[in-house]
Amino acid sequence: MKNNQNLNQSPSHLASQSTLQSYQKTPTVRPWIISTVIILGFFVVTLLLPENQIEDFATGVVAISVLIVFFEGKRIEIQKYPATLFGRGPWSYAFTTFLLWVVALPFFINRRYKILNGEIQMKGKAIKI
Numbered sequence: 636m637k638n639n640q641n642l643n644q645s646p647s648h649l650a651s652q653s654t655l656q657s658y659q660k661t662p663t664v665r666p667w668i669i670s671t672v673i674i675l676g677f678f679v680v681t682l683l684l685p686e687n688q689i690e691d692f693a694t695g696v697v698a699i700s701v702l703i704v705f706f707e708g709k710r711i712e713i714q715k716y717p718a719t720l721f722g723r724g725p726w727s728y729a730f731t732t733f734l735l736w737v738v739a740l741p742f743f744i745n746r747r748y749k750i751l752n753g754e755i756q757m758k759g760k761a762i763k764i
């Protein structure tokens with residue numbers, strides 16, 4: 636019975652499932668903790684830096700965050716999941732992170748956590764009851 640189900644699925648769907656399963660690990664730290672540490676750490680470091688270095692530091696942190704969001708979004712194939720206010724694919728999530736770093740980065744971290752734990756279904760995939 637299982638073989639018949641696999642034959643009915645498209646090859647791209649099977650490829651994306653295997654990709655996610657190979658990366659899928661249950662994170663031990665909740666996403667809100669990660670987000671809080673990143674945001675608070677950013678503000679603490681900016682308070683400790685000399686005034687002339689704050690802008691360079693902030694630009695670097697946002698740029699690195701945008702790159703991480705983009706490549707992580709491509710890796711988990713985020714475009715295959717339902718769109719949100721912050722994006723539809725890696726490019727839009729990265730652009731939103733660039734514009735609204737304080738809000739979009741924690742949102743992306745939470746979304747990534749839910750995708751990797753199977754809490755969000757792919758577009759067009761039926762939910763089993």
